Amino acid sequence: MTIFIATYITLLGLILGSFYNVVGLRVPAKESLLHPPSHCPNCNTQLKHRDLFPVFSYLLSRGKCPYCGTSVSSLYPLGEAATGLLFLWVYLQFGFTGKGLLGFLLVSLSVIVTVADLKYMLIPNKVLLFFLPLFVVLVPLFAKGPLGHNLLGAVLGGCLILPFALLGGMGMGDAKLFALLGGVIGFPNVILAFLLACLLGSVVGGLFILFGVVKRKQPIPFGPWLAAGTLIAYGYGSFIISTYLSLIG
Template sequence: MTLLISLYLFALGLACGSFFNVVALRVPLGQSVVRPPSACPRCAHRLAARELVPVLSYAFSRGRCRSCAARVSPLYPAGELAAALLFVWAYLRFGLTVQGLLGLLLASLAVIVTVADIRYMRIPNAVLLAFLPPLLLLRLLEPDGRSYAEYALGAIAGGGVLLLIALLSRGGMGMGDVKLLALLGLALGWKGVLLTLLLGSFAGTAAGLVLLLRRQGKLRQPMPFGPFLMLGALIAYGYGDALIGSYLQLFK
């Protein structure tokens, strides 16, 4: 049964991921996510049903438009595959529970934020606003043994810390990141959101160093922070209590 549900969620994740890509690539431009139908950005060739199959279409056409052979961004299959894998992860970690549903929601947000932030260096307000009501509702339904105050404090702590950094760094940190971390605080509580920031900063610094070494020192290359915050949030959501617990053990 677990295998069957996992397979189902994998397929659902692929389909949703395909939609998340559209949201991430169109919403920041103020375009509708429904119309026009997907087309090649270079030759405007409208994609047929067989060209819209997640991951497989990309693999079979070797990442090129079937009409004009323009390169298709690898962000598409990557977003689809990431959504599929994260959906299965949320289910295996939390089962068919409210916590699992919240996990699916965070996974969805992670894919949209990552694709949008990599492509445009922006996290669209509309996306954050769309995730707020379902996230709030699930937290009210399932506070996970904590008080509501902990989650309210999470939003304030998450948004507050990054807002302070944004003000001090004068443009080094985008307001999208500030709002994103406030939203994540609402889902994760204040401990979880601080862990998110810590993990996200580690991951971002590590990735920055790798990039720096590979490009041999182009320092001022701006890097999106949203994907790293989302990575931190998923780890904090899945394993935060265990991580914080074993960290505190160090001091006993």
């Protein structure tokens, strides 16, 4: 039964990941989510149902449009696969619990802002405003620990990023995003998430520069690393922090 549910959750994540790609790509461009239907951005041919299977259609077409042969961005299958795998992780980690529901929402927000930030270097206010009331309602119901820790997490999340945003090193969208994420994971997890985001961003960014994926001084979006750090802190924050404190204690 567990295997059946896990498979279902993964497939659901793949399907939703396809929709999250659409949201992340169209909302920053101020395009409708419904019109036009999914199409090749090069030849404008409307995609058929067989072209819309998450990940599998991309693999079967070898990463090319089946109608004009233009290469399709790997962002599409990566967003779909990431959502499917992260949904599976949330289910295995938390099950169908309140914390699991918050986890699914965190994954959904993370994938959307990652797609948008990678494509446009922009985190849309509309996306954050959609998730804000959901978290405002659900966090008091399901988050463990004092609610004051979540409020402190929101304040710290915004304040940690705000100086960098004012100095031009990051965008205000990053500050708003991390304030929202900090309100979900609370204090002290928000500190851990920030440190993890900086570590991941520095290591991966350095590797990208080393291998010529990006050029030196080329801006690198930080939203994906804030999201990644938040998910790690959400899943393993208590363990990481307690382990660290026991080592230095």
